[in-house]
Structure formats: structure tokens, C-alpha cells
Amino acid sequence: MTVEEFNQAVNLYSDGVYRFVLKNIKDEDKAKDIIQDTYEKLWKKHAEVNFQKVKSYLFSAAYHTLIDLTRREKKQAQWDEVDFKNHSHSEGYSDLNEVLHKAIERLPETQRMVVMMRDYEGYSYKEIGEICGLNEAQVKVYIFRARKFLKEYIGKIEVLV
Amino acid sequence: MMINKSNYEAYLLDYLEGSISTQDREALLLFFDLNPQLKSELDTDISLCLNPKAQLADDFKEQLLKHEADVYDLPVSDYLFIKKQEEGLSKTEQSELLLIEPNKHKQEKISLDYQKTILRSDTTVLYDDKSKLRRFALFPVFKQYVIRRSIAAAAIIAVFASVWFITETPDISTPQVANTVTSHVDELEKPIVAESKILEKPLPDEKQPSKDSLLKLANDPMELKKESAAKQKPASTKNANYLASIGHIKPLNNHKINAYEHGLNVMMPQYMNNNLLREELASIYRKIEVDESSNPSISFALLEGGVKVMNFLSKESVKMQKYYNDNGEVVGYKVKGENLELNRKVK
Numbered sequence: 001m002t003v004e005e006f007n008q009a010v011n012l013y014s015d016g017v018y019r020f021v022l023k024n025i026k027d028e029d030k031a032k033d034i035i036q037d038t039y040e041k042l043w044k045k046h047a048e049v050n051f052q053k054v055k056s057y058l059f060s061a062a063y064h065t066l067i068d069l070t071r072r073e074k075k076q077a078q079w080d081e082v083d084f085k086n087h088s089h090s091e092g093y094s095d096l097n098e099v100l101h102k103a104i105e106r107l108p109e110t111q112r113m114v115v116m117m118r119d120y121e122g123y124s125y126k127e128i129g130e131i132c133g134l135n136e137a138q139v140k141v142y143i144f145r146a147r148k149f150l151k152e153y154i155g156k157i158e159v160l161v
Numbered sequence: 162m163m164i165n166k167s168n169y170e171a172y173l174l175d176y177l178e179g180s181i182s183t184q185d186r187e188a189l190l191l192f193f194d195l196n197p198q199l200k201s202e203l204d205t206d207i208s209l210c211l212n213p214k215a216q217l218a219d220d221f222k223e224q225l226l227k228h229e230a231d232v233y234d235l236p237v238s239d240y241l242f243i244k245k246q247e248e249g250l251s252k253t254e255q256s257e258l259l260l261i262e263p264n265k266h267k268q269e270k271i272s273l274d275y276q277k278t279i280l281r282s283d284t285t286v287l288y289d290d291k292s293k294l295r296r297f298a299l300f301p302v303f304k305q306y307v308i309r310r311s312i313a314a315a316a317i318i319a320v321f322a323s324v325w326f327i328t329e330t331p332d333i334s335t336p337q338v339a340n341t342v343t344s345h346v347d348e349l350e351k352p353i354v355a356e357s358k359i360l361e362k363p364l365p366d367e368k369q370p371s372k373d374s375l376l377k378l379a380n381d382p383m384e385l386k387k388e389s390a391a392k393q394k395p396a397s398t399k400n401a402n403y404l405a406s407i408g409h410i411k412p413l414n415n416h417k418i419n420a421y422e423h424g425l426n427v428m429m430p431q432y433m434n435n436n437l438l439r440e441e442l443a444s445i446y447r448k449i450e451v452d453e454s455s456n457p458s459i460s461f462a463l464l465e466g467g468v469k470v471m472n473f474l475s476k477e478s479v480k481m482q483k484y485y486n487d488n489g490e491v492v493g494y495k496v497k498g499e500n501l502e503l504n505r506k507v508k
Binding site: 003006007010011014015016017018019022032035036039043096097100101104115116119120137140141143144145146147148150151154155 | 232233234235239240243244246247274275277278279280281282283286287288290291293294295296297
């Protein structure tokens with residue numbers, strides 16, 4: 001990949017990767033740091049990475065950084081656990097998209113990321129598998145289970161409303 | 162072999178299966194004629210073997226069968242609806258779905274529920290620091306090793322040039338030191354070229370202003386000017402006479418000095434001058450303070466003169482500001498210099 005192609009990758013994919021990261025961690029500064037790290041990794045390997053696969057490379061790097069981060073934060077959070085019972089359902093839901101995004105937060109992290117890649121970026125099972133280091137069947141299972149959970153969650157909220 | 166009651170069953174089984182020989186068959190029938198109470202065994206039904214085509218119980222088989230939906234731990238209907246949305250259904254799966262959910266209206270509703278689970282990205286969220294990520298290519302106009310070699314060559318040339326310059330160029334920057342002891346006086350002696358010009362210039366043996374002269378100048382600057390003008394004439398005539406008495410001027414010999422000595426030569430006069438000025442100024446202030454208590458008007462005049470002297474000697478801009486009352490009399494003053502500030506009332 002040339003420098004020009006690298007810059008093209010910045011223009012084409014940085015927004016998408018940023019949205020994907022931001023939806024996962026809900027922290028703009030951290031999301032920006034991850035994007036910078038991701039592109040730094042790409043820059044170090046830009047000579048080896050094919051431009052055709054750069055999008056997958058970016059999502060893969062961002063995904064793994066996210067996984068590392070969330071695991072680290074989980075460990076941290078075990079020390080100071082929050083009383084979720086008192087904080088849950090305190091917020092109001094305005095539209096379906098908001099409900100859906102609340103629901104997606106409740107999914108296990110791999111399911112969440114896989115569904116996001118599928119819906120936001122339109123990746124195939126195979127591509128998602130390559131990004132996340134899973135096989136196609138595993139990706140499919142995660143997506144199907146996530147869909148079922150989301151449908152039930154939305155159904156419950158609609159009944160409550 | 163004779164057929165008897167102990168072995169007739171083996172022959173009978175062969176007979177029933179149809180695999181007995183003719184000789185054994187005749188012997189077996191003869192045995193049954195002799196023992197008519199056993200003859201009924203000839204009609205025994207031997208079709209008791211297991212039938213390989215026999216079917217297992219249908220419900221047991223059903224339990225063993227697995228559906229694709231089991232891979233996902235989902236009910237078949239959910240699996241089919243999700244698959245319909247994700248990938249589409251084959252004809253078999255469509256008919257299966259129709260069997261599970263024959264009501265079309267219900268089918269549509271469930272499909273719609275699953276459509277709601279598709280996430281839509283917020284395209285207004287953009288990464289605004291793209292400029293930080295972009296990289297710039299350097300065009301290889303010069304190869305790095307060429308640049309390095311040319312820099313090295315230039316550095317070597319510069320070193321040689323500086324060495325040559327130091328050794329060959331006459332040192333015109335360093336001051337010359339007078340040396341009256343010369344070995345080749347005759348060679349160096351040359352006639353006076355511009356005696357008249359020398360006569361015009363004052364000799365550099367003028368003394369630094371002393372404490373007394375400064376105080377005098379502070380008291381009456383105009384008087385000092387007159388004195389100096391009066392003194393200048395006889396001094397200049399004296400110098401002229403002295404110079405006229407010298408037949409020849411011996412040129413000074415060049416004596417090389419190092420940079421440290423040169424620095425000292427440059428710095429020392431300034432340093433001494435500064436020290437002298439500081440002392441002089443301190444003594445003026447002391448004098449002012451003493452005089453101020455005894456005679457305010459004299460001290461004020463002294464101060465004014467002092468400020469002028471300070472400005473004259475130090476080249477500093479020491480400012481003096483006076484304060485007047487309604488009658489136009491000076492009631493106070495403020496002296497402000499670079500390192501000092503003084504406010505006083507005139508008694």
C-alpha cells in the first residue's frame with residue numbers, strides 16, 4: 001500500500017471505524033485514541049497490507065484493541081461494582097433506534113461487535129470471521145442469537161410503553 | 162448314519178430349510194414312519210428369523226433427528242424468520258415455514274419485528290481529526306547517502322579552510338601591544354607621515370573623572386565645562402610640543418595574543434568603568450542624603466547635577482521628575498533609573 005492509498009484509507013474508512021469504536025465504548029476521547037493507534041499500526045505495516053484488504057485490517061485492529069480495552073476495564077470494574085439495579089431503566093426511550101442501542105449494550109461483547117459489523121458495514125459472515133478470528137459458522141450463530149435477543153428485548157419494551 | 166431320537170432334530174432342521182440330501186430325506190421319513198408320535202414336527206414353522214426391514218418406532222427416530230435451528234439453540238420458527246431476513250430461504254425452508262406458521266398476516270408481523278433489529282449507523286458521527294492521521298510522502302530527489310557524503314565533504318573542507326584561515330590570515334582583530342624593545346629598529350623606523358593630524362588629536366592619557374571632579378560637576382556643571390575648556394588649550398599645545406620633539410615614530414610590533422587575552426582586553430575596561438561608575442554613583446547618593454538634611458536647596462541642586470552626571474557617564478536614562486506647589490516651588494522629586502527609584506520631599 002502506498003502513502004497515497006494510506007491517505008485514501010483515512011478518508012474512506014476512518015469515519016466508519018470511529019463510529020464502530022464509539023458505539024462500543026461510548027467515550028469520544030478513548031475512541032479517538034483507538035483510531036490513532038489503529039492507523040499507527042496500519043502505517044507501520046502499510047508496505048505489507050494490500051489496499052483491497054485495508055478495511056478489514058482496520059476493523060480487525062480496532063476490534064482487538066477494543067476487546068483488550070473492555071477486558072482491562074472489566075477487571076478494573078470488579079473492584080468497584082456499581083449497583084445496577086438502582087440505575088437500570090431510569091432513562092426514558094424516545095425512539096426505536098434508541099431502544100435498539102440500549103438493547104445492543106446488553107449483548108455479550110462479541111455478539112455486539114459482530115452484529116455491528118454486519119449492520120453498519122454490511123460485512124459477510126466470512127469477512128466478519130476474518131476480522132474477529134472466528135469461523136463462519138460461529139459468526140452466524142452469534143448473529144442469529146443476537147437477533148433473537150434484540151427482537152425479544154424490543155418486544156418487551158414495546159409492551160411496557 | 163442312522164437317524165435316531167438323539168440326532169433326528171438336526172436332519173429335521175435341514176429338511177425344513179430344504180438343504181437335506183435325498184438319501185438323508187428318505188432316512189428321515191423312514192424314522193418318522195417308525196415313530197409316528199414325532200411326525201407332527203415335520204410341519205414346524207421355522208420363519209422366526211429377524212426381519213432386517215423392520216421399522217424402528219417413528220417417535221424414537223424423530224427424537225434423534227436434528228434441525229439446523231438446533232445449531233443456534235433457537236426454535237425452528239425463529240431460525241427460519243431470522244434466516245429469511247439474513248440470507249433468504251430455500252423452497253424447502255419456505256414450505257417448512259408455511260407449515261409452522263400458516264397465517265400470512267402473522268408471518269409478516271414476525272418478519273417486521275425482526276427487521277426492527279437491524280442497526281442503522283449514525284452517519285452524522287464523523288472522525289474530525291483525519292488530518293492527524295494523514296501522512297506525506299517525501300520525494301526522493303536526493304538519495305540519503307549522497308546527502309550524507311556531501312555534508313561530510315563540506316564539513317572536511319570547512320575544517321581545512323578554518324585551519325588555513327587561522328594560520329595564514331594576519332590577526333587584525335586583536336589589539337596591538339606596545340613593545341619598545343625591538344631588534345631591528347632601523348628597518349622599522351619610518352618617517353612621520355601625518356604629524357599635523359596627530360597634533361590635532363588629544364593624547365589618550367586622559368584620566369577617568371575622580372570623585373571630587375564628579376562632586377564639583379554635580380554642584381556646578383557649567384563651571385566644570387569652562388575649566389575643561391581652559392585646560393584643553395595648554396594641554397593640547399603641550400602634547401603638540403612633545404610630539405614635535407620626537408623625530409621619528411617607531412611603529413609598534415605585532416604581538417599575538419590568544420582569545421582569552423583578547424576577551425580580557427575588551428572586557429576589562431568596561432568592567433572597571435562600570436565598577437567606578439557604581440562607586441561614584443553610590444558616593445553621590447550618600448552625599449545627597451547627608452546634604453539633604455543640612456541644606457535642602459543645595460541638596461536639590463546637587464541632585465540635579467548628579468542626575469546629569471549619571472546620564473553623562475553611564476549612558477543610562479536616569480529620569481528626574483519634579484513636583485511643584487501652587488507657588489511654583491519644587492516640593493518633591495522622583496528619580497528613576499534602570500536599577501533604582503528614589504522619591505523625596507523637599508523640606
